[in-house]
Amino acid sequence: MTKLVLVGGGHSHALVLDALRKRPEPGIALTLVSPAETSPYSGMLPGHVAGLYAREAMHIDVRRLVEEAGGRFVLGAAERIDRDAREVVLGDGAHVPYDLVSLDIGITPDLSRIPGAREHAIAVKPIGDLLAKIDRLISAVREPDGPRDVVVVGGGAAGLCLAFALARRLRAEARSEQGPTLTIVTAHALLPELNGRARRIARARLAQASIALVENDRVARVEPEAVILASGRTIASRATLVAVGAAPPPLVARSGLAADARGFLAVDATLRSVGDPRVFAAGDCAGSVTDPRPKAGVFAVRQGPILAENLRRAVRGEPLVPYSPQTNWLVLMSTADGRAIAARGRHLALEGRLVWWLKDRIDRRFVQGLA
Ligand SMILES: Cc1cc2nc3c(=O)[nH]c(=O)nc-3n(C[C@H](O)[C@H](O)[C@H](O)COP(=O)(O)OP(=O)(O)OC[C@H]3O[C@@H](n4cnc5c(N)ncnc54)[C@H](O)[C@@H]3O)c2cc1C
Incomplete structure (x- = not known):
């Protein structure tokens, strides 16, 4: 079994989990690490603040998604990736071993x-x-x-x-x-x-x-x-x-991961880290070295299905497919x-x-x- 650890329940990972619950991938032992069981959906946040949406209406239950995908939910925030030991190190000191790890942890102000x-x-x-x-x-x-x-x-x-x-x-x-x-x-x-x-x-x-x-x-x-x-x-x-x-999450530097000019995790067109083939990233925390775009939820959403496909392909040892972001x-x-x-x-x-x-x-x- 390939140990696949998703770190962060952002928009891209919500779509990866959805893809894996709809079409389970044999050979994957799946884990999601997230500091909360539900993740807010940014597109509805202003509507919620305005009083137009209830809190539940703009949250995604990422714990349920991973469990429906046959995986396990680990409550916590990743502190760093120990790439030599192949472990995600959490804030509380716990270690989650991986063969492949994917980051969708957003940005920090x-x-x-x-x-x-x-x-x-x-x-x-x-x-x-x-x-x-x-x-x-x-x-x-x-x-x-x-x-x-x-x-x-x-x-x-x-x-x-x-x-x-x-x-x-x-x-x-x-x-x-x-x-x-x-x-x-x-x-x-x-x-x-x-x-x-x-x-x-x-x-x-x-x-x-x-x-x-x-x-x-x-x-x-x-x-x-x-x-x-x-x-x-x-x-x-x-x-x-x-x-x-917007600043890159400190985890990128702490883990010694290759970064783009602004310090975000540098990925190639397949959403794989340019410096470590076992690491993938999507959403705001990632910076494309081939085709950079502004930080916006719309890209995190578009990347989700490609990330899901490439994680499957990486597990199977197949060639990865590129993500081409829209120009408009x-x-x-x-x-x-x-x-x-x-x-x-x-x-x-x-x-x-x-x-x-x-x-x-x-x-x-x-x-x-x-x-
Ligand atoms: C007020 C506001 C309104 C917005 N409206 C829009 C809009 O209408 N359309 C649009 O396209 N964009 C919008 N955006 C931008 C949008 O919020 C982001 O681009 C989008 O959320 C990025 O998604 P993501 O998947 O990268 O990460 P996020 O949605 O930021 O999710 C990251 C997740 O990772 C978790 N996490 C963080 N650190 C760790 C860690 N160390 N370990 C584990 N988990 C961790 C967090 O808890 C979070 O759930 C808005 C932003 C704001 C602030």
Whole structure:
């Protein structure tokens, strides 16, 4: 039997587990190591924060998936991979032996680049921890002296959707007449990776939702009651959420694994580590040396079936198949008001209720397909 250990219950591994439960692979002894029995699905996170989805509706039961695939679930977080001993070493000191190991552990926020962020800001990753922090923020907002000013640092799709969701939820929860103010601060233009039309739509929607937007200014410092920008401007903030600064998980360096220029686990087109044929990786923690793409759940999802196929092939000793990422991909962003914005490639951008209907349908189907 080949001992296959999946580390992390991210989007790609959820799909690997689904593939293995639907078509078991003879000759595999399967283990999943995950710090939680369920994993949040990022596409529905802003909807959950906005109060549109129950917690259970946006979680994938990875423990059940691995058990249905005939494998075992190990509760814990991997500290490092001991590649000489071929063991995954967990935080509690336990060792899980492997013949093949696959990593889908996401990213960790790098708060160290913004002075004061470690002490006074809320990192949006890991998502599992974010949910508890947002629950605390919602409780605080209900208090008469609770936070009235909230800043989201980061003008990418995650920061934007989170700001819309927080504006809706916090204003609904606040007992005072005037709900909290929301501001997005971004060092670049809003949605720098999307097209100009999407940017214009998003700016108009932010204005409509009374969410302030500060573009092309960097947060220089986070203080307990304000953020200080590089321009010298001060914005009042009793709760600062940071949606920038993706850093590779420390496990990559600790395990001596080959990394890309930014420190993410370097994989070839088959999602195999360029430095160790027994190691595979997918999702945000991996960096393709052949065809890099931004960190987004859409790629983690696309990689899942290819990773499943290549793990089967690696067990059988067959040639692996390449993953070719799309050049253009659809980005769907909820504005938390029954509408959403869609963007694709250099020109296409749409918005409205139909786009939200489509996003909601795609996301629900994804999670329900893994139930
Ligand atoms: C607010 C927000 C909204 C977003 N919305 C979208 C969206 O609409 N569309 C989109 O494409 N992307 C979106 N993203 C980006 C998306 O979250 C990520 O790209 C996606 O989650 C990456 O999936 P993954 O499989 O790499 O890892 P993750 O989903 O991050 O999962 C990693 C898993 O590994 C586990 N883990 C971590 N460390 C260890 C360890 N040491 N040992 C074992 N397990 C470990 C974690 O518990 C977690 O369950 C959003 C992000 C945020 C913050």
